[in-house]
Amino acid sequence: MFDALVYFKALSKLLQVGMTAWEASQEGGIGSKEITAIRLATDLLGELGGKSSGQPTDMEALHFGVITQCFGHALGRQWAFNKELAPRGLLRFIGKERRARVEEIDLRVKLAASSLRKLQVGDLPAGVDAIKVAAAIDEPLATPYYKALWEAFSNPKLDEGEERLVPLLDLENGRLGFERDFFLAYQQVLSSAEGQKLQKYVAGVVGDYRARMLRELLLRDMAAWGERHTFGNLERQDRPADDPIPFMPLAKMYVEPEASLAENVRKEDRPREPVLSLIECWLGASKTNVVVVRADFGMGKSLTARSLAQRRARQFLEMRAPSPDVELPVFIRCAEDLTDEGFDLDEVVCRAWKREAGELGVKLKLDDPALESPEHTQRALFILDGLDEVILGERRLESFFSRIKDEASEHHRFIIFSRPGALPSEKELEGIPVLDILPWTQAQISTWLNAWSGLDGGSGPTLQDLEARQMGELARTPILLFMIAQTWKGQSREAGASRAALYEEFFWQIARGKHEADRKHHKNVSDASEELHQQLIRRGMVARETEPPDAMLWLMGRVAWEATKLDQRQMIEPLRKAEVLKKHDITNLLVHELEGVESTSDTIEAIQVGLLLTLQAHLRSGAASQILFGHKSFREFLVARYWADRLKAIARAPSRVWEDIESPLLGGRLLSREDRTFDFLMEMLDGEPHRRSPAAPFGLENAERRSLLDWAQTRFESEEPEVPAEASRGARSRQPSLREDRRPWLREAALAIGSTLRGGPGLRQRDKLTMRSMLAWFWLMRIGPIIIARKAHLPGALMPDNTLRGADFREANLEDANFSRASLRFNPGGPPTKFSKASLDRASMMNADLSLCDFEGASMRAANLDSASLSGSMLRGADLEGANLDEVTANHASFIGAQLKEVMLRNADLTGASFIRADLTHAHLHGAILTHAVLTDAVLKGAFYDDTTQWPQGFDPVAAGALHAPYE
Template sequence: MEPITIVTMLGKVFTAGALSYLGEAKQGFDESDVSAISAVLEVLGAVHGVAKAKPRTRMTALHTALVLQAFGTAFYEHWAGDERMAPGLQERSWLHRAFRSNDKAAREEEIQTRLRVALGWLQPEFEQRAAGERLSAMHVLHPDPMATPIYQALYTAFADGRFEGGEDTALLDMRREGARLQFEGAFQMAYAELLVTGAGQELGRFLLEVDKDRARQLRRRLMEDGSISDRRHVFGTTTPGVPMMPLGFMYVEPDGVWGKTRKPLREFIGDLLGKHPIVVVRGDFGMGKSLTARMLALGWAQTYMRGVNQPSAELVLPIFIKCARDFQRESFAATVREALRNQAEAIGLSLLRSDDALAMPPDTMRVVYIVDGLDEVALSHTEVEQLFRELKGATSDRHRVVVFSRKGALPSEDKLGGIPVIDVQPFREEDQVGTWLDRWNRLSTRDPVTVEGLKNAELLALATTPILLFMIAVTWGPTRIEQGETSQVAIYEHFFKQIAAGKCKHDRDRHPRVAEASERLREKLREHGHVGKETSPEDAMLWLMSRIAWEHRRREARGEHLDLQDVNNLLRKVLDLREEPQIQEMIRMGAMLVLQADLRDQNHVILFGHKSFGEFLAARWWADRLRAILQERRESRQRSLERELYGAMLLEAGNRSFEFLLAILNGVQWKEDERKSLGGWAEGCFVDERPDFDEGKHEEERSWRDDQRVPLRYAAFTIRCYLHGLEPLKVETSALRSMLAWFWMRQEWAPLCAPWISAKGVILERADLIGADLSGADLSGADLSRADLSDADLSGANLSGADLRDADLIGANLSGANLSGADLIDAILRRAGLSGADLSGAILSGADLRGVDLSGANLIGADLISADLNGANLSGADLSGALYNALTCWPEFFDPSSRGAIDVDIPGRSAQD
């Protein structure tokens, strides 16, 4: 092959690397190029007396092509950031114009000029001895590509420019501070990317087969691969509906807390590893533990590949151990071997488990073992404690360990023996959540999600959990409802389906411990008829989580806590696992990991990561039981299912369970005919006044105060009032009074939430109806005398002819209400809202109407004798034919010096009247 042809061919490979930086070339070289380079090397070897076997020559050709293309990519990256291409070039030089033009031929010609000098020793006429030495060095296949003859020759030609009279013509400007390191880093990254291609993997396998120091070679290959892992998807692979999310771009670092100190998590880990051989990072599902572990490995791998100020032995070698895949019970050394073997296989290198390349790194090296997902391995208490003893034995001044796990899989802190435990913290609302959303919006093609939008949707507090933030973002469009707001129920359902599976569904990996527990749980629930055949393992685990959440509420109602032993008892009762302790333990451990509980402490109190988690799960339990009740035809069985909802109030101040339940019942999960059936059951449950007492109490010990059924009647009544698509509930006095009386006897407060009910003539004198929602209700002719209706919502209600004597209506909303002919003698209506209300013919004598809003009200013929209207707003009110005593009603009207005197237009009347 002619000399000019040799350089042209190699220049093609180099140019492919340069153009690939701009995406103009997808493939740098093919099999024909490799064969051609091999042929050149064979011919030159014969000429210069350096003959090698064909396999070795082919690998030398591959190595040469990879170095050439990687150098080309790094060259173009270096040049692309400089307008003049190099400081020594005149701005309008022919070289500048050539490289700034679209004339690829001109670029290639200039590159080939440099290559002719760089690769001149490959030409037959080159000095015999020097060419032979260079060829021999090429065949050595040096593990460091920057130490190869090809790289060194290229660097000299492009950076020094000595062949054309000095640095003025250098195409690489290495005089700037850090320029060389920057260029070498770009070369290493380009070379690492080529190594994961088919040709690169072929070369890597060959190097491992022939190199005597196989372990060192393998470590380098793994670091080369690890150094570009920031470009991989957060979930390992793309999934439908989710944009490409590069780890390095999307990762927002959470904070960690140890003791009273809070720091960025990776900084914290680095600081503590300098003082402690083992550091534990503890966090709940979806808090960013695994992403942080991967980012730690990435940072150390990049430093290992790019660091030039220290020898390799002084740089940290990260060994990433993914417990679900790599863990071996026999020893930690076996686990390390498996981790290295699996990582090698992922980049196309098949190694036997007994291969020496998989040996533990020597003590002379600095190593950090990153143990990710310890909770994904089913270990007994003893085995976990033994593992930590073994980890301590594997550490030294130069070998360190970081363990990432959920709390439930770790030994108690007293058993950890001084190992620092960092707790991962939720995102800060403004900066960390905002930063993540900014990055998401740059990748997503959907409507932007903002911190302000999350605030408006009341989701910002949830978004501080990273996995929930992702789920909110990915479901932001699909979960919108007609009002333009995001459905929290849809987001919670989406979240809990995945937490019940142990992993985010977009992650290609699964949590084996939770997955197996969920499968066994499903079998047992099916066996006992708790779930149907179509139930998935995730739904089965979610069923159990919801059951535990309701039990948690029941315990709270008694002033108790739910602990691990209670969960054990619940499992035995629900699943009849007395003869199957192993299955019970498996299910219990899976459930506790899902609930983020501590598996090591039998008295550990079961908590939920966020208050609303428990509220949603309790609501889901109710929805499940209500559907089961509707499907059951036997009254005795229905009664038994109803008892599963006893023990706590569903509606409580500061608790959103009822809100979640209504969203479920009125949502797409329930059809219209199901809601109608539910409405029938709810009405029947409410009017059924038969008490239900604890069977453990003797009959003589029973009291109406002990009726367990009233909270269920109360919930059923409220559910019936809020179900969509049903006629207003018709209420009779007896059922309503017996229900409210139970709360009165127990001196407990329960708001009456009954919008749009029809309760004509109901007798509720002296009733405690503070904060009641009776908006739109028909209470015509009702007896509400002396009732406490302060802060109640009676907007739009029909109270015509109602008896409201001495009633407390302070702060009540009666706007638009019909109070025609109502008796409000001595009623207290301070600060009440009566705008637009119909009070025609109403008796308000002696009523306290201070500060009341009567704007636009109809007071025609009303009796206001002795009523106190100080500070009242009567603008636009019609007082035609009203009876009143002006001095009593409006004393300020006659005292000009009084502040806030009202200006009232009373048709047909005057102040003198």
């Protein structure tokens, strides 16, 4: 009844069909070979069990076919990408290698069959309870078929007395990856006609079988992230062969940063702990079940998020008996998975799992039941990476965190990774622990450099080399250390001058290296670069002395800016469907920039390839060829580079052509609280010319600086609206409306540039309504303005009732300006600002740094300065009646002759402050520190104090008319 020879041969053939079917699946998914394999298996078991062949009537027989074929599929995939397991040419099984491998498979099949000899159809009962107990179908990896195959193909010794052979499976490093590939094939087979029979049967026994198998697949993929490329999370075989950056496995290159709990002390004074340990600690301690991890660009936020997800996935899988009590990791990439309509957890998870499945080749509809989010009884950790990459706006951001708090529970916990600028106010974060990732120490830098030197082709500096070139401080930021190491060979002296100079060096070396490498092979990319270079020279976009790689860098900046503008369109058109930059958009951009060139259509495709490969920009599969950048700061630098290029062109051109040059800058916003684009731009404009890359837009001549300041002044004052061409097309007589105006963002940028340029005197307003006219558009569109007006001359400016979050008025002249009822929340710091005689009645300036500022004669009645810093500030003769100065720091401030009736000064630090002739009638001084304060002729009639109030030595508050009264 049991024909061993027939059994061995059939099983061997079945596995080989599965292995060769892997190759076929790369082209079209599960095909006829897979179905043939399943029928072969069911026929085989049917004959062994004494049943007739044909359509399977036993689920065990069908499942045997699925398990065995998928095992072969995973085996073929592993061989294809592992040179040690699969010598060259093995994938197609040709010649002697084919015969040798087939013989080895036969031997290992005999080993697997020897453990299955007693198993025949019917040994596993078909009853519901028996199936649940045996896990014969519900857990594919627990089936005796899979266990026998795994043991046979991973065991280095055969039981038949054969010589020791290399195992066909990489047991040490590849188990999770193999299981991922197995489940990938399993998902595809379940979608076939034969597989749906199995799926339907099991669904009636144990629920939604396909959803559970999909989750198994995604978890095994996540558990293997440690072997993926640091940039883009790519598998080794998916990385371009000519990529100038060595393959950097996450597990090898990730150096765990240290972090600390955010507190009102300097970061260098806080205790440091490994960030993953600190996350675990505060996940358990958070009352809201939410934790935020924040850090500036390039500090390792995303790598930490991916490492956390990868480790949690391994922990989940290692349990081998998952249950609702085991926490399931769910990784959410905010830039791609968050929706525009608001935060709906079920929809976000559905999008995240659809994206991850799509990256593995499993194409599912968004409403597929297999994508349902974890049940409320299933413990889950939702890891949200890159919140700062989503433009939400203040109101939507506050709503987002409110929804997160609503969704969080003991079973569903959240951890959010973001830059500080993308987070809401402290009030919205109340109850949420915030962890700050700290710069690397020298030990961490050394650890990373050692890992870098161990990469294939990796060579770089030592810690001593970095110190010798004064790059030690830059190297404390991981992304900058990577750039230093990547460009170390042949690096110019300017590389360490600034972050912008280092990025320029990095981009230039990769662009030039790609160009030269391509020239030696098929040449289409290098030829396209040269064609692009010639056309840009013809149009005056780049100088004649530049090189073809300069043209590609110019195009990268142009594309990055276009991508940014598309991201920002929803800020001004909330009802518009979200848009991202796609491959066809680059085609349209090139056609527009190179208009009139007959050969453009023949070179656009090659130019696009060169663009994508020049630096870590890649296409996301399954998303209509969306352009992605390897690191968010890469795009920020490229946008800044493009702006610097246009601004330098403006600085060299007569004013009559400024509008033509600046035209591409309209329709997008340069300034952002979430990124460093503006910082990069100013480093370029204020830096020295880059010797290695003379075409780089670095540095300004004195005449260029003056011209650019004139442009900034002109654009700041310009109130003439500018609308998109499509808005006015076909309607010449229609006047543009305020909502269509594209200039406010440019005016905002011009004010910031003119106020920040090195050596500039600051911009001036010639009309009290100049600032107000710009702010009107922001108010109308409900977009918070970003005001950078250092050294600006704005006397008498009328800006009441505005919200100016984070405004920078350092050294500005705001004399006699009107900020009544305005919500400023600005943070001038540094050199003082002049607010003398300004109107700030009922203005909100909580937590503002107003140290050394001049408020002489200002009206600040009922203003809210809670927890603000006024150290050293001048408030002589200021009217602060009824103002809130609780917990203010005003060391050595001057309140001479100030009106302070009914002012709140509870727990205020007023050490050394002068209150000569100040009126403090009915002021609240509970807990105030007045040590060394000068109270000569101060009026304290009816002022309230308590036992915690600290008076100057020898001062008698009762004799001065103050009342001892506990605070209620």
